[in-house]
Amino acid sequence: MAKDKTNNNYTGNQSYWGQVLSRLRKNKMAMISLYILIIIIALCIIIPIISPYEIQTTNLSGKDQKPNSRHLLGTDLIGRDIFTRLFYAGRISLGIALATVIIECVIGVVLGSLSGFYGGIIDSIIMRITEMFMSFPFMIICITVVAVFGNSIPNLILVLAILSWPNIARIVRGQILVLREMEYMEACEALGISDLRRIFKHLLPNVSAYVIVYATLGMASVILVETSLSFLGLGVSPPTPTWGNMIQEARNILIIQQKWWYWVPPGTAIFISVMCFNILGDGIRDALDPKMMR
Amino acid sequence: MRYYILRRIIQIIPVLIGIIFILFFILEQAPGTPVSYMMHPRMTPEQKAELEEKLGLDIPWYERFVNYIKEASQGNLGYSSTHKKPVTEVIGNYAGPTLLLALVSLTISIFIGIPAGIISAVKQHTVIDNILTVMSFIGISIPSFFFGLLLLKAFAVDIQLFPLFGLKDPLLMSDNIFVKIKDIAWHLVLPSIVLGLNSTASFMRYTRSSMLEVIKQDYIRTARAKGLKEKTIIYRHAFRNGIIPLITLLGFWIPLLLSGAIVTESIFALPGLGKISVEAAMSRNYPLILGINSILAILTLIGSLVADILYALADPRIRYD
Numbered sequence: 001m002a003k004d005k006t007n008n009n010y011t012g013n014q015s016y017w018g019q020v021l022s023r024l025r026k027n028k029m030a031m032i033s034l035y036i037l038i039i040i041i042a043l044c045i046i047i048p049i050i051s052p053y054e055i056q057t058t059n060l061s062g063k064d065q066k067p068n069s070r071h072l073l074g075t076d077l078i079g080r081d082i083f084t085r086l087f088y089a090g091r092i093s094l095g096i097a098l099a100t101v102i103i104e105c106v107i108g109v110v111l112g113s114l115s116g117f118y119g120g121i122i123d124s125i126i127m128r129i130t131e132m133f134m135s136f137p138f139m140i141i142c143i144t145v146v147a148v149f150g151n152s153i154p155n156l157i158l159v160l161a162i163l164s165w166p167n168i169a170r171i172v173r174g175q176i177l178v179l180r181e182m183e184y185m186e187a188c189e190a191l192g193i194s195d196l197r198r199i200f201k202h203l204l205p206n207v208s209a210y211v212i213v214y215a216t217l218g219m220a221s222v223i224l225v226e227t228s229l230s231f232l233g234l235g236v237s238p239p240t241p242t243w244g245n246m247i248q249e250a251r252n253i254l255i256i257q258q259k260w261w262y263w264v265p266p267g268t269a270i271f272i273s274v275m276c277f278n279i280l281g282d283g284i285r286d287a288l289d290p291k292m293m294r
Numbered sequence: 295m296r297y298y299i300l301r302r303i304i305q306i307i308p309v310l311i312g313i314i315f316i317l318f319f320i321l322e323q324a325p326g327t328p329v330s331y332m333m334h335p336r337m338t339p340e341q342k343a344e345l346e347e348k349l350g351l352d353i354p355w356y357e358r359f360v361n362y363i364k365e366a367s368q369g370n371l372g373y374s375s376t377h378k379k380p381v382t383e384v385i386g387n388y389a390g391p392t393l394l395l396a397l398v399s400l401t402i403s404i405f406i407g408i409p410a411g412i413i414s415a416v417k418q419h420t421v422i423d424n425i426l427t428v429m430s431f432i433g434i435s436i437p438s439f440f441f442g443l444l445l446l447k448a449f450a451v452d453i454q455l456f457p458l459f460g461l462k463d464p465l466l467m468s469d470n471i472f473v474k475i476k477d478i479a480w481h482l483v484l485p486s487i488v489l490g491l492n493s494t495a496s497f498m499r500y501t502r503s504s505m506l507e508v509i510k511q512d513y514i515r516t517a518r519a520k521g522l523k524e525k526t527i528i529y530r531h532a533f534r535n536g537i538i539p540l541i542t543l544l545g546f547w548i549p550l551l552l553s554g555a556i557v558t559e560s561i562f563a564l565p566g567l568g569k570i571s572v573e574a575a576m577s578r579n580y581p582l583i584l585g586i587n588s589i590l591a592i593l594t595l596i597g598s599l600v601a602d603i604l605y606a607l608a609d610p611r612i613r614y615d
Binding site: 257 | 309310313316317320321323324431432434435436437438439440443444446447451452458538549552553554557559560571572574575576578583585587590591593594595598
């Protein structure tokens with residue numbers, strides 16, 4: 001028994017989130033991913049301070065350079081420093097992903113909890129709507145909406161959020177359906193606590209773990225979709241750099257063949273951040289529920 | 295069961311109408327009309343009105359919506375003015391490469407992803423399992439366009455093993471059917487790997503976790519206790535139950551594959567649905583946009599219906615009434 005305690009790191013008075021955190025700390029892959037993400041995000045934030053170049057600075061005499069000591073990742077066709085652009089692009093790509101995930105979670109949590117809590121006709125209506133949104137051919141709708149409304153950053157965020165909330169709504173609904181039947185909810189009803197308070201104060205905190213996992217994994221998928229759209233030329237338009245359109249600008253067989261520093265760095269940046277979000281999300285899920293530890 | 299299938303088919307109809315309604319609504323909210331894209335700067339207002347009438351844009355959108363539903367129920371999806379052909383014919387002409395690509399990738403993912411997932415689960419916490427797990431993380435995380443470009447650089451530019459783009463070699467003069475098939479197959483190798491990688495990795499992850507759950511159960515221990523061979527236990531007893539959650543996944547996979555096909559087609563310049571849907575969106579070809587979306591939505595809905603039916607057939611514990 002004593003051994004069991006040390007193994008699971010239950011120090012008795014540790015809070016639920018404290019326990020989750022200490023379990024997460026033991027997961028090496030997840031912690032490394034977390035540190036890499038922190039480094040990437042930090043670089044994106046401090047890039048104006050550490051870089052001697054601006055994103056718009058062009059330098060035609062120093063164009064098309066291979067990576068060297070002055071330009072860590074070389075320069076592009078009009079002499080812009082690729083290292084600097086990479087992290088400015090990270091601000092946009094990660095920012096879009098974060099905003100999308102926040103909006104999508106808000107819509108999903110609100111509709112999912114209403115659906116699960118009230119059941120009946122409200123539930124059927126909301127579930128039919130989620131079914132509709134889930135049957136949309138995601139990419140084609142994105143392309144259509146972006147082409148028709150224009151590809152400004154707010155438009156992109158809204159489109160992605162509106163198309164991806166159904167998943168989170170279904171997860172939240174499923175959890176609330178289970179929790180609703182528990183005895184403490186009966187106690188709430190007996191105490192005459194209002195519906196809204198029951199949902200937001202008593203039910204949602206129990207669902208928040210799932211929302212956090214979903215949000216972390218959601219960051220990964222939103223980054224992938226946004227960069228794919230940019231790659232198709234339908235995302236954020238140049239000269240604002242994003243990881244996707246940096247690759248899009250390099251879609252030319254000559255550049256692909258001879259100038260790897262144009263397209264490999266942004267591609268690697270997308271790959272690494274998506275992978276870290278995926279591993280971290282998985283790690284958090286395992287840490288939240290030790291029974292699911294695999 | 296028959297009653298359940300019938301009810302599900304009937305349920306598809308309102309969902310489908312809802313999807314088309316939302317599309318009409320979105321397109322109506324858009325600034326400008328298709329006419330503003332098609333018209334010549336020197337057109338007179340009368341000519342503009344005539345063009346609008348020709349495209350059927352002179353009546354309110356909700357009436358157009360009702361008309362569209364009426365026509366679509368008889369299989370008429372309108373007329374694509376850029377292709378000068380009916381929408382159904384345009385989609386028919388371009389659907390081949392997309393469906394072929396999706397089918398090949400799906401086959402690859404099933405035949406690689408599921409066995410890899412089983413191996414990973416059976417050898418849990420070994421080196422093989424760790425390697426496969428890392429590979430599956432790479433597979434679900436690498437952006438397809440980046441992976442595609444890397445493959446292009448390695449296998450089409452540096453070593454010129456595979457063709458760079460397209461579906462057929464335009465210089466191929468042979469009439470031999472086998473040569474033609476070989477040519478198309480050769481062109482599809484890299485695209486199928488790119489499109490298949492993500493689903494292979496996902497199938498592997500799902501198979502692994504579902505097999506791990508099954509292997510822990512009592513009846514597997516019983517099977518071991520009565521001295522069955524490990525192979526029989528895994529492939530006859532555990533696999534049957536472990537595969538059930540994957541069936542649902544297959545239903546959800548159709549829209550994902552088709553979305554992925556758009557990007558893949560763009561990398562390798564394949565003439566498929568992805569190509570025409572990007573063009574349709576750019577040129578505001580409303581009938582074509584609506585047609586592609588409705589057909590893909592129907593495929594998705596049928597996919598999830600088939601998955602539910604298979605689910606019930608595979609698992610007799612599930613009863614639909």
